[in-house]
Amino acid sequence: MNIIGGNDNGPGCGFLSSREVDALIEGRLGARRAGLFDAHRDRGCGECLHLHAAAESFREILEHGVLEAEQTAFARIRRSVEVRLGQEVDRLQEGSGRSLFGRPWGVGRGLSADELEQIAAAGQSDLDEPVTDEDDPAEPEQE
Amino acid sequence: MSETSGVVDDATLVKRFQSGSDPMEAIAALFDRYGAMTYAFFRRGIGDPQIAEELNQDLYVEVIKSLPRFRGRSSFKTWLFRLAYNHLSNLRRRWRTHLDEQPVEVPEDMLESLLPGDEDSPEHRLSREALYLQLRKCLARLPEVERAVILGRYYRNVTLDELTRQLELTNPSGARASLIAGQRKLKKCMEGSGEEPSEDEERRSS
Numbered sequence: 001m002n003i004i005g006g007n008d009n010g011p012g013c014g015f016l017s018s019r020e021v022d023a024l025i026e027g028r029l030g031a032r033r034a035g036l037f038d039a040h041r042d043r044g045c046g047e048c049l050h051l052h053a054a055a056e057s058f059r060e061i062l063e064h065g066v067l068e069a070e071q072t073a074f075a076r077i078r079r080s081v082e083v084r085l086g087q088e089v090d091r092l093q094e095g096s097g098r099s100l101f102g103r104p105w106g107v108g109r110g111l112s113a114d115e116l117e118q119i120a121a122a123g124q125s126d127l128d129e130p131v132t133d134e135d136d137p138a139e140p141e142q143e
Numbered sequence: 144m145s146e147t148s149g150v151v152d153d154a155t156l157v158k159r160f161q162s163g164s165d166p167m168e169a170i171a172a173l174f175d176r177y178g179a180m181t182y183a184f185f186r187r188g189i190g191d192p193q194i195a196e197e198l199n200q201d202l203y204v205e206v207i208k209s210l211p212r213f214r215g216r217s218s219f220k221t222w223l224f225r226l227a228y229n230h231l232s233n234l235r236r237r238w239r240t241h242l243d244e245q246p247v248e249v250p251e252d253m254l255e256s257l258l259p260g261d262e263d264s265p266e267h268r269l270s271r272e273a274l275y276l277q278l279r280k281c282l283a284r285l286p287e288v289e290r291a292v293i294l295g296r297y298y299r300n301v302t303l304d305e306l307t308r309q310l311e312l313t314n315p316s317g318a319r320a321s322l323i324a325g326q327r328k329l330k331k332c333m334e335g336s337g338e339e340p341s342e343d344e345e346r347r348s349s
Contacts, residue, residue, distance in 0.1 A: 011225060011228055011229070011232070021225070022217045022221050025221050025224050025225070026218070026221055041280070042276065042280075043276070044275070044276045044279050044280075046241060046242030046243035046244075046245075046279065046283070047243060049242055049279060049280060049283035050232070050235070050241070050242065050283055051228070052283070053283045053284050054184075054188060054224075054228050054231060055224070057184060057187055057188060058184055058224045058227075061180045061183050061184055061187075062180065062220070065180075066179050066180060066182075066183040067183065070179065070182065070183040070186060071179055073182070073186070073192055073196075074178060074179040074182045074183075077182075077196050077199075077200075078178065080200075081174070081178065081199070081200045081203065082171060082174065084200055084204070085167075085170055085171070085174060085203055085204070085207065086167055086171075088204050088207050088208075089166050089167045089170060089207060090167075092207065092208070093166070137205075137209060137222065137225045137226040137229050
């Protein structure tokens with residue numbers, strides 16, 4: 001379930017399928033569906049207005065790059081994020097009883113239930129891979 | 144081949160991460176490629192550099208945790224966008240800035256602040272329903288902070304000081320600056336029937 005009025009199809013209200021959302025983000029949604037999506041938003045669907053605005057912004061950045069002020073601000077914080085990511089990779093490698101990366105890393109310790117669940121899910125073989133669209137990132141958290 | 148001119152493509156980096164051959168190098172390369180873009184996405188979408196920094200860091204921690212399950216049914220960057228969008232949606236939910244959570248009735252004082260003084264203007268001739276739909280389209284294009292301040296101020300009668308505190312705004316002008324900026328953008332958007340340039344386009348042309 002998506003946050004408000006959404007469904008398992010992914011972001012938006014479900015008017016666009018998960019594949020169509022990917023196409024929207026990548027700017028290759030077919031003209032007929034794009035027209036219908038425009039009309040749908042014109043009727044005021046909040047989910048899809050948010051999704052469309054975000055997809056436009058993302059495409060704008062992909063196509064035109066970031067602004068100088070954004071690049072400068074990012075450069076200032078970049079190193080600290082890299083350090084944090086390194087810690088996170090180390091933590092998952094050292095702390096996981098089940099392999100995240102296809103090899104054993106030792107006995108699990110100190111991970112949250114959520115992290116353990118993620119690792120357990122990651123350790124599933126392709127044989128028990130769910131048939132649902134698993135590349136869909138987890139839906140927004142519920143409160 | 145996935146590697147030309149020394150540039151390794153996303154799919155190869157994802158496979159390297161998943162195989163465990165050198166996950167840190169792979170994630171560092173992906174962060175190097177997309178980190179500034181996702182930071183810009185959050186900064187434009189939220190309107191607050193500090194919160195954008197935090198969300199951007201959280202995003203890549205989430206990437207590390209979720210990448211083992213990524214099977215490449217979409218491109219990495221599309222998957223990354225969807226993950227980033229989820230982070231933005233979570234913020235929107237916490238701040239109660241989702242359009243579908245707002246009352247249908249547009250507050251009168253808000254309309255007054257948005258409509259031109261000239262009562263013969265096209266905006267004044269629109270029906271209430273049309274105005275409402277137009278307003279929703281324009282609100283969706285605002286950064287989260289500005290939308291949060293406008294909705295808080297007009298729809299929930301929260302004071303600007305309280306909004307500054309609730310949103311933990313670090314800007315010295317607090318919510319007042321966001322209110323003024325948001326009103327200006329909304330007014331411009333309403334005059335353009337909801338099709339005014341987005342903030343990204345506006346920023347680029349200035």
